[in-house]
Amino acid sequence: MDWIANYGLFLLETVTVVIAVVVIIAAIGSVATKHKATGKEGVEIIRLNQRYDNMATTLKSAALEGKAAKKFKRQHKKEAKKTSKKSETEEPDKKRTFVIDFHGDLRASAVISLREEITAVLTAATPDDEVVVRLESGGGMVHAYGLAASQLMRLRTHKIPLTVTVDKVAASGGYMMACVANQIMAAPFAVVGSIGVLSQIPNFNRLLKKHDIDFEQFTAGEYKRTVTLFGETTDKDREKLKEELEETHTLFKSFVQEGRPDLDIDKVATGEHWFGTRALELGLIDQIRTSDDYLLGLRESSEILQVKWSIKKPLAEKINSVLSQITLRSQQSLLTDPINQEVEPGKHLYL
DSSP states (O other): OHHHHHHHHHHHHHHHHHHHHHHHHHHHHHHHHHHOSSOEEEEEEEEHHHHHHHHHHHHHHHHOOHHHHHHHHHHHHHHHHHHHHHHHHSOOOSEEEEEEEEEOOTTOTTHHHHHHHHHHHHTTOOTTSEEEEEEEEOOOBHHHHHHHHHHHHHHHHTTOOEEEEEEEEEETHHHHHHTTSSEEEEOTTOEEEOOOOBOOOOOOHHHHHHTTOOOOOOOSSTTSSOSOSSSOOOHHHHHHHHHHHHHHHHHHHHHHHHHOTTSOHHHHTTSOEEEHHHHHHHTSOSEEOOHHHHHHHTTTTEEEEEEEEEEEOOHHHHHHHHHHHHHHHHHOOOEEOTTOOEEOSSSOOBO
């Protein structure tokens, strides 16, 4: 009986603590929402030269022992102070390299940050500088990646040299973005290409008929809706969707050809994708090289500045965003395309 009583008391204390923690979190969220309705946003700059220097100093110091290590550290501090004073009084004699990261998803959600980062760079960059975009994307919605590519075109319009590096994948819509660059670099096993258009739509019309469920859809305009999830698909609907796919593919090929005029577009615009070494042979890229190696090679000749657009959201908004994503994912029935990109059902065209 004593054991049961002690266990009951322990359980009651635990429940009390949990309730108290929940109340405190709710109170913090309420205060954050009340006093900070909107998050702070702005450009964050990371000096990669300094990061590389710190790496080198740490390794060199670790390789020394005793007095030699102490002497090295003192000497490094003196040189760092001299460099700092010189940079404060003199204009930098190095060119600047602005680094932007783009990690694409189905909707090219990162374009929200990309457009701000490009705008920030354009306020300071000159044709003597360079922009390096570390690109990773397997493609997605046509209109979304069209906008992302247009953002990179702003750099070319202002005659600022643009380099795109591909360490993992730049396929379909990702390659549409990459072909805007003055030069494209890729790792040996990076996936490149997939110049094609895709639409995958499951149809449940026969299932509805089997269970005597009517589906009614009202439109104005002959082609407002053709192939749908629940309606009966006719040959005319299929032909119209195929026509839209071909039209989009033609636009895609024209865009790539404009960016890379020497490319044999008919040979590579088959929807296939290749690894970096083969992509180099086909002319899809210009060089086999990782982004890390390229940036490290610029260390001595360029001031390397990583540009990130950051938005600090209130706590309540962060929690709400996570819950919304979980709910959205749980409701979606997903298909998969050849580049392992998630594709939602519905009449959408994907690069």
